[in-house]
Amino acid sequence: MDTIAVADTVRLNAVRKVYGEGANSVTALDGVTLTFERGSFTAVMGPSGSGKSTFLHCAAGLDRPTSGTVLLDGEDLSGYDETTLTKMRRERIGFIFQSFNLLPALTVLQNITLPLKLAGRRPNRARVTEVIQRVGLGERTGHRPAELSGGQQQRVAIARALVTGPAVVFADEPTGALDTRTAREVLRLMQESVQSLGQTIVMVTHDPVAASYADRVVFLADGRFVGDIYHPTAEVVAERMTHLGAWADEQPAAGGRQMRTSTGGTY
Known part of the structure; x- marks a missing residue:
């Protein structure tokens, strides 16, 4: 494994994704090159139609790029057939969704250990217990989703994503269905999993406050990577969002903190 694979959990190289053909084709991603370091927490933001969802689907191996490559721990996902790709996602990628996606008939414990069962792996009791305690659900393992609050359900989803020890966890608007207090608790839990477990x-997200919990914010506009900010604040992120893509045509020149652009300059 080369040095890039050691340093970076996920790497996209010149990824393009085009839907449709000819005059009806739509370019959702247009040559995106990005890296995500091991043990980092990155937020991906952009206006509606910027390519955020397509980015997530390609980076997580849920969709194949039209061209370019996606590497997970240095391995090119395009070399996998669908069966191998499905197995890889179960074992090495965790997912957290806005709608929780828990199975209502299963208990908290059963929902958390489901990815292990699907992968044919015997749950490690110590690991499962550690994850459950970390997300604060030690007294709720026998409950079903309907007996939990929205924040508790998202904690189950986070534990489910972490229990396999994945290389990376992809979260799609994880706080979108939560009130602000609960969202803050969930975001702090995600921060803790990065800081304490070295999770990537x-x-x-579309929320500048949620993005401020990340180490880095990456911005997409019109299917392209247009810059990033390290150690973000909600105010700076919100201001930058008004200067992306077509929105920038209606705004005065950006001021304040500089944002690194995809060409290495700043504005």
Whole structure:
């Protein structure tokens, strides 16, 4: 394994994704090159139609790029057939969704250990217990989703994503269905999993406050990577969002903190 594979959990090289053909084709991603370091928490933001969802689907191996490559721990996902890709996602990628996606008939414990059972792996009791305690659900393992609050359900989803010890966790608007207090608790839990477990998290969000919990915010516009900010604040992120893509045509020149662009300059 080369040095890039050691340093970066996920790497996209010149990824393009085109839907449709000819005059009806739509370019959702247009040559995106990005890396996500091991043990980092990155938020991905952009206006509606910027390519955030397509980015997540390609980076997580849920969709194949039209061209370019996606590497997970240095391995090119395009070399996998669908069966191998499905197995890889179960074992090495965790997912957290806005709608929780828990199975209502299963208990908290059963929902958390489901990915292990699907992968044909015997649950490690110590690991499962550690994850459950970390997300604060030690007294709720026998409950079903309907008996839990929205925040508790999202904690189950986080534990489910972490229990396999994945290389990376992709979170798609994980706080979108939560009130602000509960969202803050969930975001702090995600921060803790990065800081304490060395987990890599990539979170797609539209919320500048949620993005401020990340180490880095990556911005997409019109299917392209247009810059990033390290150590973000909600105010700086919100301001930058007004200067992306077509929105920039209606705004005065950006001021304040500089944002690194995809060409290495700043504005």
